[in-house]
Amino acid sequence: MTDLNHTKSQFHLPEGLIYLDGNSLGPLPKTASKRVADTVENEWGEMLIRGWNTAGWMAQPRKTGDRIARLIGAEPSTVVMGDTLSIKVYQALASAIDMRPDRKVILSDNGNFPTDLYMADGLLKSLKQGHELRIVEPEQVAASIDDTVAVVMLTQVDYRTGRMHDMAALTRKAHDVGALVIWDLAHSAGVLPVNLTGCKADLAVGCTYKYLNGGPGAPAFIYVRPDHADTARPALAGWLGHDAPFDFDMDYREGAGIDRFRVGTPSVLQMAALDAALDVWENVDMQNIRAKSIELTELFISEVEANCPQLGLASPRDPQERGSQVSFTFENGYPAMQAIIARGVIGDFRAPDIMRFGFTPLYIDEDDVRKAAKIIGDVMRDEAWDRPEFHQRSAVT
Amino acid sequence: MTDLNHTKSQFHLPEGLIYLDGNSLGPLPKTASKRVADTVENEWGEMLIRGWNTAGWMAQPRKTGDRIARLIGAEPSTVVMGDTLSIKVYQALASAIDMRPDRKVILSDNGNFPTDLYMADGLLKSLKQGHELRIVEPEQVAASIDDTVAVVMLTQVDYRTGRMHDMAALTRKAHDVGALVIWDLAHSAGVLPVNLTGCKADLAVGCTYKYLNGGPGAPAFIYVRPDHADTARPALAGWLGHDAPFDFDMDYREGAGIDRFRVGTPSVLQMAALDAALDVWENVDMQNIRAKSIELTELFISEVEANCPQLGLASPRDPQERGSQVSFTFENGYPAMQAIIARGVIGDFRAPDIMRFGFTPLYIDEDDVRKAAKIIGDVMRDEAWDRPEFHQRSAVT
Numbered sequence: 072m073t074d075l076n077h078t079k080s081q082f083h084l085p086e087g088l089i090y091l092d093g094n095s096l097g098p099l100p101k102t103a104s105k106r107v108a109d110t111v112e113n114e115w116g117e118m119l120i121r122g123w124n125t126a127g128w129m130a131q132p133r134k135t136g137d138r139i140a141r142l143i144g145a146e147p148s149t150v151v152m153g154d155t156l157s158i159k160v161y162q163a164l165a166s167a168i169d170m171r172p173d174r175k176v177i178l179s180d181n182g183n184f185p186t187d188l189y190m191a192d193g194l195l196k197s198l199k200q201g202h203e204l205r206i207v208e209p210e211q212v213a214a215s216i217d218d219t220v221a222v223v224m225l226t227q228v229d230y231r232t233g234r235m236h237d238m239a240a241l242t243r244k245a246h247d248v249g250a251l252v253i254w255d256l257a258h259s260a261g262v263l264p265v266n267l268t269g270c271k272a273d274l275a276v277g278c279t280y281k282y283l284n285g286g287p288g289a290p291a292f293i294y295v296r297p298d299h300a301d302t303a304r305p306a307l308a309g310w311l312g313h314d315a316p317f318d319f320d321m322d323y324r325e326g327a328g329i330d331r332f333r334v335g336t337p338s339v340l341q342m343a344a345l346d347a348a349l350d351v352w353e354n355v356d357m358q359n360i361r362a363k364s365i366e367l368t369e370l371f372i373s374e375v376e377a378n379c380p381q382l383g384l385a386s387p388r389d390p391q392e393r394g395s396q397v398s399f400t401f402e403n404g405y406p407a408m409q410a411i412i413a414r415g416v417i418g419d420f421r422a423p424d425i426m427r428f429g430f431t432p433l434y435i436d437e438d439d440v441r442k443a444a445k446i447i448g449d450v451m452r453d454e455a456w457d458r459p460e461f462h463q464r465s466a467v468t
Numbered sequence: 469m470t471d472l473n474h475t476k477s478q479f480h481l482p483e484g485l486i487y488l489d490g491n492s493l494g495p496l497p498k499t500a501s502k503r504v505a506d507t508v509e510n511e512w513g514e515m516l517i518r519g520w521n522t523a524g525w526m527a528q529p530r531k532t533g534d535r536i537a538r539l540i541g542a543e544p545s546t547v548v549m550g551d552t553l554s555i556k557v558y559q560a561l562a563s564a565i566d567m568r569p570d571r572k573v574i575l576s577d578n579g580n581f582p583t584d585l586y587m588a589d590g591l592l593k594s595l596k597q598g599h600e601l602r603i604v605e606p607e608q609v610a611a612s613i614d615d616t617v618a619v620v621m622l623t624q625v626d627y628r629t630g631r632m633h634d635m636a637a638l639t640r641k642a643h644d645v646g647a648l649v650i651w652d653l654a655h656s657a658g659v660l661p662v663n664l665t666g667c668k669a670d671l672a673v674g675c676t677y678k679y680l681n682g683g684p685g686a687p688a689f690i691y692v693r694p695d696h697a698d699t700a701r702p703a704l705a706g707w708l709g710h711d712a713p714f715d716f717d718m719d720y721r722e723g724a725g726i727d728r729f730r731v732g733t734p735s736v737l738q739m740a741a742l743d744a745a746l747d748v749w750e751n752v753d754m755q756n757i758r759a760k761s762i763e764l765t766e767l768f769i770s771e772v773e774a775n776c777p778q779l780g781l782a783s784p785r786d787p788q789e790r791g792s793q794v795s796f797t798f799e800n801g802y803p804a805m806q807a808i809i810a811r812g813v814i815g816d817f818r819a820p821d822i823m824r825f826g827f828t829p830l831y832i833d834e835d836d837v838r839k840a841a842k843i844i845g846d847v848m849r850d851e852a853w854d855r856p857e858f859h860q861r862s863a864v865t
Contacts, residue, residue: 083513092517099513107508107737108501115683116480116496120489120814128684155732157706158555165594181718186707186732189720193705197562198595206718280733286512287525288735308590309554310583318819321578321603323586335552335583336677338685340504340737417517422715 075363078433081351082284089443091418094258094396094429097284097348106347110340122339131342132290132333138349139283139292142357143256143275144266149294151329152279152345153337156257156291158307159276160224161190162332163293165306167222167251167274168202170299174221174250175202182209182229187255191224209234213244220250227265228258228394231425233386235394239270246271257281262364262395262431264357267294274299282395282431285345293332300328309334351433363432364395371397371428371440378448381456385425396429403456410450416443472760475830478748479681486840488815491655491793491826494681494745503744507737519736528739529730533689535746536680539754540653540672541663542691548726549676549742550734553654553688555704556673557621558587559729560690562703564619564648564671565599567696571618571647572599579606579626584652588621606631610641617647624662625655625791628822630783632791636667643668654678659761659792659828661754664691671696679792679828682742690729697725706731748830760829761792768794768825768837775845778853782822793826800853807847813840
C-alpha cells in the first residue's frame, strides 16, 4: 500500500475511534491547538489592533490562498480565502453572469450540494432578469450544454454517492459553446489531483473543513482564472477587495486580480487553525493521496460487500469515477449508522437511505479500513434489522 | 464617576499600554483564551463531527444572537449571527429592496463606512433595475427622505468623528413616507443604549469585534423586525437558512423568522471567543455604560484641549450628539499618532487628517484618560511638528 503513515501522527484522533467522516469535518491537526492559542494570546492579546499588520492578519487570506492553490492545480495569486462556501458560490455566479449578459440559462445538476442551488436561486430571484436555473440529471449535463447556457455550475464530487464529474471534458464542452464554468471543489480539494490551470476552469470555489482539516467554520476559497480576474466584477464589493481599502474612498475601485474577490474582515482565528492544518501538506504528493484513496475505498467495498449482503453500493464501482467516499443504500440506514457509530466507527447518514463513509488518506490506513468493515459487518449481523421499529424510525428521519 | 471597574479586571490589557482603539478592535477578555482552547481541543478534537449537535455549534448563532439582542434593545429571536458586516449589509439591503419593488432610491450619507456604500453599489450594479444610490451630507439625510426612497441605509455613529444620527427621528420620518430603514450599529453596539424595538427599525446589522470585544474576525449580526422576518426574502439563501437544512431538498424553503437570515456554516472558533466576550455583559447596564462613556469623553476633550492648541475637535462638542469616540484634526496627524502610540497610548489615524481615540467604559477609566491626555500633550509639545519632513510624510498617507 502507498505509505502516508508519517502524516497520521500529525492528527489528534480520539482513542478507539475510526473516523470515516473527514469528508464532512476533518479532525484536529496537532499543531492547530497551539497555533490558535498563540493567535489568541500573543497576537490578539498583546498586539491588539496592531495585529492586522504586525501579525500579518491582513495578508493571511492571500498567503493561505497560495498554499491551497498548489493543492488544486492553480497558479500562485489566483486563490483567496474568505466567507463561507455558500457566499463564495453566490459571488462566483453573480460575477460569471455579469460576463455573459446575453445568455439566461444557468445549468446545474441534482447531484449538486443543495446550498449551491439555493444560493443560485436566491441570486436569480434578486436579479429579476429572466434567468433560468436549469437542473438536470448528472448524466445529462454534457448533453445539456448548448449556446443558450451562460454558466455551468457543478460540484465535481457528489456529496451523497461520491460520483465524479470529468472536469476537463465538461469545461471544454462549455467553452466550445461560449459558456463559463464554475466548479465547486468541496469534496475534491485535498483528496483529488485537481488541475484548474490545465482544464482552464473559469472560477472555482471550495471549503477547507473537509479534506483540508481547517476546523469547524474554516473559511472558504475562491479561484478566478487570471485572465478573468482583472476584468471580473466581484459583485460582493467589500472594502477589503478595494484597490486601497484604507483610503476610505466613497467610490469602489476593484483591487488588482484575485484581491478584488475579498469582501470583509477575515476570520483571523479560523485562518490560524487552517494555516496550521496546511502544514501537514508540505511534503505530500497529491498523486500519492489519490493512489492511497483508491486502495482504501477498493478494500472497503470488497470487505463490506463480503460481509453485508443487505447493503447496496451507491457509489460508482469504477474507482476512476469515484471520489474518496463510499456510500451504501440501506432502508434502515439511519439506525444502522447510529449503531455503527456507537461501536466506534464514525460515518454519517444522508436522507433518504444513504450510509456514507469518507476516506482521508492522511490519517486513515488499511488497518482502519479492515477494522471498520468488520464492525459494520458485526452490526449488520447482530441487529434484527427487520424489526418493525427500525422501519418506523427510518421513516421519520 | 460611574463605577464599572469590576469589568476592567476581566480583560487582558498589556502592561503599560492605554488602549483607546477598542472602537476598532476590542481587547482579549480573559475567559476567551480558555473558551477557544476548549472548543479546539475538547469539542473539535474529541467530538469531531458530533460537535455540531453535542457541543451546540449549530445552535450557537441564534443563542449568541439572543445575547446581543438584549444589548441593542431587540426582542429575543430577532437577531442571528453570521458572515461579516459587509455581507450582512448586502443581505439586509437586497432583502429590503425586495420589499419596496416600486421605488428606486437607496438613500445614504457620506458619513457611512465606505464598505456599506461599496456593497450597496455592487448590489445595484448586479440588479440592473435602475436603482440609484443617493449619497448626501449627514445633515441632509432628514430633508432628503421622500416618497421616492425605498430604503434609508445609515450607520448610526460616524466612524471618523463619532457624530450620531437620531435613530428614532429618522426611522419615524422614513416610515412616514413608506420607506424602510437599515441601521448599521458597528460603532453603537456595546456602547450606546440602542432601542431597536422602540424605534421600530426595519433591519439592523453590526459587527462584534469593536465594543463587544469578540476578537479579530468575529462574526456579524443581523436584526430583522419580527413582522418582516416571516415574510422577508433573505436574498443570500443558504442551506442553514432553509426550513429543514438536513432534508437536503432541491428547493429552497425559508426557515421561520430570523433563522432564514442564516447562510452557511458558522465560524465555530470565532463564535466561541465572542460568546466568552459576552459573559462580561451579564451584569452591566447599558445606561451606566453610556453615562461613563460621556464622562470619559468629556474629560478627555477638556484635558486635551487644555494642553494641545494645535488639535481641532472633529467630534461634536455636545455629548448627546457623539458616540464613544473623540477625534481631532491635525495636518500632521499620521506621524503625531505614530509618536503617541510609541509612548504607549493606542489610538488610530484616518485619512486625511483625523486622530481618533475610542473610549470603552468596560476597561477604560478616568485615570487612563488623564494619563493618555498627558502623553498626547507631551508628544504635541516635544516634537517639532512644523519640521518639513512631517508635512511630506503626512502628504503621502
